[in-house]
Amino acid sequence: MTSTTPVSETDSLRTPSSTRFTETIRRAVADGLLSEEQPVAGFLDADGVRDSVAALHDAFAAVPGVRVLHTFAAKAASLVPVLRLLADCGMGCEVASPGELRLAVEAGFAPAKIVLDSPAKTRDELRLALYLGVAVNADSFSELRRIGELRSTGSASVIGLRINPQVGGGSIGAMSTATPTSKFGVALGDPGVRKQVVEAFAERPWLTRLHAHVGSQGCPLELIAEGIAETYRLAEEINESVGTQQITGIDIGGGLPVNFDDDDVRPSFTDYVAALRAEVPGLFDGRYALVTEFGRSLLAKNGFIGARVEYTKDAGGRRIALTHAGAQIATRTVFMPDAWPLRVGAFDAEGRPRTGPPMVQDVAGPCCFAGDVVAHARELPELREGDFVVLYDTGAYYFSTHWAYNSLPRPAVYGFVDDPGGGGVRFAPVRDAQSLDSVAAESGLGHAAALVGLSAGATHEKQ
Structure with a gap:
């Protein structure tokens, strides 16, 4: 796609991501792309990517x-x-x-x-x-x-x-x-x-x-x-x-x-x-x-991760929202939170922006270690079981570079475009959610008995 709009104007006219993704999140929940059965997914704005590429080309074409x-x-x-x-x-x-x-x-x-x-x-x-x-x-x-x-x-x-x-x-x-x-x-x-x-x-x-x-x-x-x-x-x-x-x-x-x-x-x-x-x-x-x-500069702000709040609890006077977005898809943020902070949005069970007085909360992931927290002490409207959190600016690296800790499956990824004349938002699958059969196969299921049969006696007999 070639743009004839100067990049400075392109940048200034682009709707902020936390606003332009609001309807996308609602539709993703309505369409079941985020649900109890599919509690985490990545989303990428295809038109936003095209705009970013056009901005890159325009910047150099100006010389x-x-x-x-x-x-x-x-x-x-x-x-x-x-x-x-x-x-x-x-x-x-x-x-x-x-x-x-x-x-x-x-x-x-x-x-x-x-x-x-x-x-x-x-x-x-x-x-x-x-x-x-x-x-x-x-x-x-x-x-x-x-x-x-x-x-x-x-x-x-x-x-x-x-x-x-x-x-x-x-x-x-x-x-x-x-x-x-x-x-x-x-x-x-x-x-x-x-x-x-x-x-x-x-x-x-x-x-x-x-x-x-x-x-x-x-x-x-x-x-x-x-x-x-x-x-x-x-x-x-x-x-x-x-x-x-x-x-x-x-x-x-x-x-x-x-x-x-x-x-x-x-x-x-x-x-x-x-x-x-x-x-x-x-x-x-x-x-x-x-x-x-x-890489990152072309995609980061054109994508987000949505994750369901599975439980909430209080510990030491702090509210903790336990979600399905943790170190497996936000590895850098979990291990280097000061260097890789992420903005978090709070949405209700229908995918609408959660309202209410702010409460200091941690947003934690599903990985089985204490440091699996994607946002520490954030002021957000009170999150409840069945709500959704959104991690913004994650279009690069995050949902495409999965860490298989705890054998957590890779999430589904969807592309989308705004389509005001045809229903608001259109989605297309980019990657299917990983099945548990795939997780088992990657873990060596096809060689399940290999080590049991590997003994000095068995090796000698084969020779």
């Missing part, structure tokens, strides 16, 4: 002459229907595992619009990527040598080298990938490494791209821009050293942080482009093709 391949980081929503929607919007796909590569191919992305990252690619994974013509970013000098051994003359794969600009970390250490000791990329500031990078390009005319990714949530725009500027300076240095423009593209990663505090979309893609233009204007002069790898 004349810039060439960009926008890829979506598959890890942010590893669901084939979501990936196919993004492909239909003109996106490429960034993948970081054999599984994600398979999903990207199944979703219909052309190999030329797929980029393979990850710090531990196997030879088989590299062979497949090179066979398909997928772009590959080597994460180390060792991997670069391996690619050289496997790559055939005339391969369609664009090959890049990921560097770590070592510009520092943001407020969430686990999400910062440009720290001095990060596991990602070639540590550019270490003694002698910059010279090694220049030599690596001089020895490999087929090596034509540089890649850097500073981090994501918790990394301010200034830090991201600083890392990209360092990558640009390195590209200029390499091209000058080899005497030609061997590096023709720069993969600038993604990492635009998401505002989880309220409905506002900030920073915007326009803010991101403005920060880059201020820090490194030469990046946009048309000499380098750019690649982006955004």
